[in-house]
Amino acid sequence: MRYDFDTVLDRRRTHSLKWDHCRDSFGLDDVIPMWVADMDFAAPPAVVEAIERRAAHGAYGYVSVPESFWESAIGWLERRHEWTVERRWLHRAPGVVPALSLSVNAFTEPGDAVVVQTPVYYPFFHAIENNGRRLVRNPLIADGDTYRMDLADLERKIDSRTRLLILCSPHNPVGRVWTRPELEALGEICIRRNLVVLSDEIHMDLTLPGHTHVPLATMSPALADRTVTCVAPSKTFNLAGLSMSLIVASNPELLARYERQFDASGLEIASLFGTVALEVAYRSGDEWLDQLREYIAENVDFAERFIRERIPSLRFIRPEGTYLALVDCRRLGMPQKALDDFLLRTARVYFDSGSWFGEEAAGFERINLGCPRATLTEALERMERAINSRP
Numbered sequence: 001m002r003y004d005f006d007t008v009l010d011r012r013r014t015h016s017l018k019w020d021h022c023r024d025s026f027g028l029d030d031v032i033p034m035w036v037a038d039m040d041f042a043a044p045p046a047v048v049e050a051i052e053r054r055a056a057h058g059a060y061g062y063v064s065v066p067e068s069f070w071e072s073a074i075g076w077l078e079r080r081h082e083w084t085v086e087r088r089w090l091h092r093a094p095g096v097v098p099a100l101s102l103s104v105n106a107f108t109e110p111g112d113a114v115v116v117q118t119p120v121y122y123p124f125f126h127a128i129e130n131n132g133r134r135l136v137r138n139p140l141i142a143d144g145d146t147y148r149m150d151l152a153d154l155e156r157k158i159d160s161r162t163r164l165l166i167l168c169s170p171h172n173p174v175g176r177v178w179t180r181p182e183l184e185a186l187g188e189i190c191i192r193r194n195l196v197v198l199s200d201e202i203h204m205d206l207t208l209p210g211h212t213h214v215p216l217a218t219m220s221p222a223l224a225d226r227t228v229t230c231v232a233p234s235k236t237f238n239l240a241g242l243s244m245s246l247i248v249a250s251n252p253e254l255l256a257r258y259e260r261q262f263d264a265s266g267l268e269i270a271s272l273f274g275t276v277a278l279e280v281a282y283r284s285g286d287e288w289l290d291q292l293r294e295y296i297a298e299n300v301d302f303a304e305r306f307i308r309e310r311i312p313s314l315r316f317i318r319p320e321g322t323y324l325a326l327v328d329c330r331r332l333g334m335p336q337k338a339l340d341d342f343l344l345r346t347a348r349v350y351f352d353s354g355s356w357f358g359e360e361a362a363g364f365e366r367i368n369l370g371c372p373r374a375t376l377t378e379a380l381e382r383m384e385r386a387i388n389s390r391p
């Protein structure tokens with residue numbers, strides 16, 4: 001079956017944060033939003049059908065999560081990532097963002113330090129600081145058109161109160177798919193300095209051609225023993241509104257600590273549609289995902305070529321994974337706020353502002369390429385017109 005990623009869905013006024021934010025916050029209804037990480041594609045038809053069937057039943061009471069739900073997730077991780085996971089290693093979360101907060105509370109004490117590799121997905125900062133922990137920034141090194149980890153800086157920043165490192169793998173927003181040697185070197189430090197690693201692998205299924213995601217916990221038994229991994233079908237299949245993600249931890253002590261926070265937060269009952277969708281997506285979404293990844297790869301090539309040839313004052317940072325890409329706009333010479341306003345009000349496009357991810361990405365924008373080619377083309381043409389006609 002050939003899936004359709006070209007049809008433009010009108011998402012305005014469908015309770016879409018991505019599409020309604022510019023109208024609700026800025027009073028602008030004609031902006032192309034390419035910010036928050038959800039895609040402008042319908043979920044796989046099998047998922048839509050399963051939800052429609054369940055919705056038609058009409059009774060939406062409390063959920064009992066079936067064993068087949070867990071089996072479906074286990075099958076997915078095995079098939080897609082060669083990761084053999086046992087049922088007793090798994091737990092749930094209503095989303096990876098909630099899982100980050102639960103984990104910070106589970107694996108650290110107030111006042112402890114937690115390391116992140118900036119620029120990085122900004123809810124990492126909130127999960128740490130809103131829970132009274134100390135945020136430690138270990139900036140990535142910008143190396144030409146790519147980024148790498150600064151492990152010497154990491155070593156220097158770990159002190160006696162440092163308990164946890166939150167890894168973003170693949171990395172949002174720089175788009176790196178960390179290689180085995182990179183993960184090994186990072187893991188060696190975490191083992192030697194006795195850190196727990198919370199590995200946010202929500203983008204694991206979305207690698208681009210030539211890049212393979214390695215789940216951190218598959219690197220070695222010693223690393224698995226101190227790793228708690230977040231996975232979810234939400235980015236992969238565009239299900240973020242259904243509130244369902246998973247935690248994987250083979251260390252029973254770490255999983256028990258997570259579970260205590262989960263129970264204490266009253267999260268016992270799962271989302272009905274999230275439960276239905278995860279199981280179907282993970283059981284039958286392979287072919288859809290394979291085609292989606294091809295489509296995203298073509299969007300990446302298209303955006304890269306367009307920017308190089310038609311908006312040469314910008315620099316496209318080619319991602320290795322995710323459907324997000326950083327664009328370096330510093331040569332326009334605008335401070336971040338002026339840049340954001342110019343893109344919103346003059347070009348009529350809206351992105352994630354680089355500085356949200358940390359000062360390292362100031363002067364950048366993160367653009368979301370998870371959309372039909374027609375939407376992407378229109379957004380790039382708007383940027384071209386606005387930028388190239390500046391005095």
Ligand SMILES: Cc1ncc(COP(=O)(O)O)c(C=O)c1O
Nearest residue numbers: 037095096097121172202240245
């Ligand atoms: C690295 C990362 N983690 C977590 C999330 C959000 O997860 P959830 O919607 O499950 O809370 C995102 C969404 O963009 C993300 O990029």
